[in-house]
Amino acid sequence: MNLLKTSVLNGVAVLIKTATMFILNKILAVYVGPAGYASIGQFQNFIQMITTFAGSAINTAVIKYTAEYHENEHQQISVWRAAGSLVLIFSFIFSLIILIFQKQLSLYIFQTTAYQSVFVWFAAFLVLFNLNALFLAILNGKKEILKLVVANIVGSVLSLMVTSTLAIKYHLYGALIALSIYQSLAFFVTLFLCYKANWFKISYLFGRIEPQIAKNFAAFALMALVSAICVPLSQMVIRSYLSQEFGLNYAGYWEAMIRLSAAYLMLVTTTLSVYYLPRLAELTHLDEIKKEVYLGYKFIFPLAVVGGLCVYVMRDWIITLLFSQAFMPMRDLFLWQMIGDSLKIGSWILAYLMLGKAMTKLFVTTEILFALSSVGLTYLCSKLFGFEGVSIAHLVNYALYSLVMSYFIFRQLEEKVK
Template identity: 60%
Template sequence: MTLIKTSLLNGVAVLVKMLTLLGINKVLAIYVGPVGYAALGQFQNAIQMITTFASGAINTGVTKYTAEYHYNEDKQHAVWRSAGTIALLGSLLCSVVIMIFSDELAVAFLKNSDFGGVFRWFAATLVFFTLNALLLAILNGKKDLLRYVFANIAGSVFAFLVTTALSMYFGLYGALIALAIYQSISFFVTLVICLKAPWFRFNYMVGRVDYAVAKNFLKYTAMALTSAICVPVSHIFVRNYLGSSFGWDAAGYWEAMWRLSAAYLMLVTTTLSVYYLPRLSELESREAIRAEVLLGYRVILPCAALCGLIIFVLRDFIIHVLFTADFLPMRSLFAWQIVGDTLKIGSWILAYVMLGKAMFKLFIFSEVLSAISFYVMTVVFTKLLGLEGVSLAHAVNYAVYWALLMLFVTMELKKVKADGLVG
């Protein structure tokens, strides 16, 4: 499967996901407003951290080793059984903890114990949430792109329908519940899709944990946990800082800008995860890895830059169509945010080399440093420029991050022989 073909096939799912995500943004803009956006961002960060812990942070490893063991189904089954057992036990344990401390979690993340019920909904459906992510990771690793695309389309449609209905009838509380449960509902569609695959059997999904496999997962667990902690925590700190310094409306403007970035970059980021991670996991020679990276810079980076330019030119139209007049102050965030988005994609191409080749020490170091520097730069630049400074911090942070990754990955690739990895 080539990069171009993967991008085109995946583009169908991405188009649906983009349209539903933009539709969700409009619904949320109408029914929860800027302050509600900030609360949704806080809860989404909480979900990111909790689900990563619940799954054992192994889904990236599942994709990598499913692709790497394409020649040996027994090894693939050992990976799936180990991952399924770890995810099932981890999610059940986390569900119990969340249920017990739901009110405390609501205060910690949402500043209001009245939202404890949202966390209880999340706890009740968490096991399906993690199993859905596991099945998608397997589909990705198997390069079963048609089923992967269809499962993602189904998830996008459920997200839109559930979020729209609950937001209309219950406002912010309903939007938070939708965020908590829609991926869990999607699990049943993903399961039906997988049941029709010739390689799928229930007994492949749960069973004895293979300790050699579990040991291989540890590097990916470390990397995933680092991302699951650093990125959401840095965003929570930034959001709290913006809320306390400029008001929670301002924090909502930044959250809206961040969600818009995620929407328009979706084609690029999903292509990276669908194509690059399995592909880089297969490659063993230095020249092959370098060729894939250069291909990404010739195809993916210009696409990201062009999309960003279009978004910037149409920013006023976008705010009015996708949000409401209440969000007009976010206009000042577009320029530096889009520069930062382009730099982000440039750095992520190299980050996937670290993921695909399990360069976990470098990955962890770069993630921690990036998270800390983003918060520090936000404080510094917003004191100089006001709210616009958070977007400048985003751009400068990813410029530094990209430069560091270029240095790190170049150093690591020097350890790779022309015909394969040093053993």
């Protein structure tokens, strides 16, 4: 399936997911407010880190090797068995850790024990959370785009139903519980879609972990773990800093800005993961890889630019429609955020080569370096420009990241394919 067909089919799922996100944004804006947004952001970053450590760190490797071994069913099954077994083991370990330290986690993330039981819900559903992510990775690697689209649509609808119901009834507490469980509920639908495929059996998911496959997973796991620590942790640090410097509401405005960026860029980012990453994993010749990157800049990058321009022009209407008048201070962030988002997508078109071709050292180095620079630039720019500085820092950070990607990626790639 080519880039255009994948983008169109994937666009259906993205359209539905974007619509559900916009509806949820409105519901959360009304029922939890700007301060609640900040708490939700902190908890989402925690979920992102834990699910990665508990098994989803290897999902990029599952996509890559499922696609790479498309003519070798035995090798594919060996990959899935290793992945499924690792997910079960690490999900159990981290569920136990969360249950033991639920009080301390609540105090650290929310500065109160009032939300302690949220961590119990999350621990109970963690294994299903990660198995769902594993099934999606398998569908992605097999290029079962239609099944992947259906799974994503169901996940979006479940997210809307569960989160809206719980947030309306229990406000912030309900929203946090919804974050803990809704992806786990989608597991049963994803399992059914895989089960109906003629190439899949439940027995393919569990069994012996072959040493060579574990070794292959290690590089991708390291990259995912570094990313899972650096990105969410840097966001948590920035959110805490904004809360202290400007107040909790301003941390909520920034969280709303991040969510809006994620929503309008979703077609682009999902196309990168659904089509672009498996495609890069398949290619072995430098000329073919360069051609694919060119297509990425020809079709994917302009989408990000046009999307950012539209969002900026309609920013006042968007804030009122998707959030509320209470979120109007986030208006100051739009210009720099939209430019930074375009630079981010431009750099990611190159950065995905690090994942597709397992450039572990470069990936780890740049993730750590630019997570630190994100925090440092936020501190510096907010001192110079006030609250607006947080989005200026976003722009500067991705401008620097783009330059680094442009310089290093193909130099490393030429060495790999020699």
